[in-house]
Amino acid sequence: MATPPPPKRLCGRSLLDLSDDIIPEILLRLQPHDPRRLVRCSAVCKPWRRLLTDPAFLRRYRAFHGVPPMLGLLFHLELPSSRFLARFVRTTSFRPRTLDHAGCYVRDARHGRILFSNATGEENDHDLFVWSPVTGERWGLHMPSPFDSWSVAVLCAAAAREGGCDCDHLDCHGGPFLVAFVDTDDDGRTYARVYSSETGAWSDATYAQHPNDLADMDMMHPVALVGNRIYFPAAESKTIVEYDLGRRKLAFVDPPLAHQGHGILMPAMGGGLGFASVRGSRLYVWSRETGSDRTAAAWTQSRVLELNTLPDRETRVPLNQPTALGFTEVLMEEDMTAVGFAEVLGVIFVRTSAGIFAINLESGQVKKMSSRRPDVVIPYMSFYTPGNF
Secondary structure (H helix, E strand, C coil): CCCCCCCCCCCCCCHHHCCCCHHHHHHHCCCCCCHHHHHHHHCCCHHHHHHHCCHHHHHHHHHHHCCCCEEEEEEEEEECCCEEEEEEEECCCCCCCCCEEECEEEEEEECCEEEEEECCCCCCCCCEEEECCCCCCEEEECCCCCCCCEEEEEEEHHHHCCCCCCCCCCCCCCCCEEEEEEEECCCCEEEEEEEECCCCEECCCEEEECCCCCCCECCCCCCEEECCEEEEEECCCCEEEEEECCCCEEEEECCCCCCCCCEEEEECCCCCEEEEEEECCEEEEEEECCCCCHHHCCEEEEEEEECCCCCCCCCCCCECCCEECCCCCCCCHHHCEEEEEECCCCEEEEEECCEEEEEECCCCEEEEEECCCCCCCEEEECCCCHHHC
16 A cells, blocks of 8 residues: 655745735734834735735725724923923834933824923924824924913814714824814913914914813813813813814813812713722722713713722832732822823723833723833824835
8 A cells, every 4th residue: 555645744835825815814914013013024025015005905904903002101201400301102112213302291192193392492493393203203383372371182183073073093193183272361261272284373262261260271181082072171180171173162071079189081981071080099980971961961980990909119010011900919099190091992091109000991901001100191002004114
């Protein structure tokens, strides 16, 4: 009886031998949170490079994954000799051309752009500037005569349209943008103006008066975009300023009655406005439906997370390594503060004596993001594909 031939060895075959229909499906499934893989694949051969830089494939890639990855975090750092900077802290293999911005404060980040205020003029001659880390582009602008307290937000220009937005914000970091500026004048009136990158000018001011004069803006605290309304914390989280971009109107919203102390604004997971704060050893999360009848809207407590299981300063926890809530070490209550939120991802950043931790509200997973303890954390989310370099 003849000996059967040995089976064919497949280990020597190359991915280049696969059919043209299969290769795009494989590359489509490369995870966006590790851009290095896309870069390496684009260097394999010219056909792969053409595919991974093809605009149609990249649109399909972004739509397939849906939510942009968090490429980094930004926060404020104090330096010796009264110097300071805004630092980009990498959370993936993506590395922007600039990590530190001397003499600057990071104010906001959204739709692939980051907004800075330029306090010392070390970066450029503008009061504010918008930066796209993915492309390296910058746009400078001057503020409209600020008073003592003000706040700003950056967003894609399409997000301001009333009745809906035709942009999915997955690749609009190079398109037109808006900067919303809210301030309080000497008479206690709150006013808002909007800068358009398309016109290069600020809009006329819209005014409103808070009945209790609680409208001094919380300058360094994160703002939230819900639909085409921007929400700014004010009066040390005692009130919330709402600016409707479509109607160009200002309004005031009370925070949750049970809230105490510092809180952060965020889009709620189920829609509407969200609010989170730490009381004792617990993180409380509220949501508020945003309807046409603002007086009928009410806050609802949606989540309560126990935080006394987070590690303390002496516990060694690897950066960016997920784990479950279940540590045995207990933090002192006054050491915990909510300092930021990643839109769409449903992640809240909490500052503890051991550093900054990211808590996923859906899964309960925790990651230590930094050993530093900044007052505010601004996440940067965007796709980074071979078409961007």
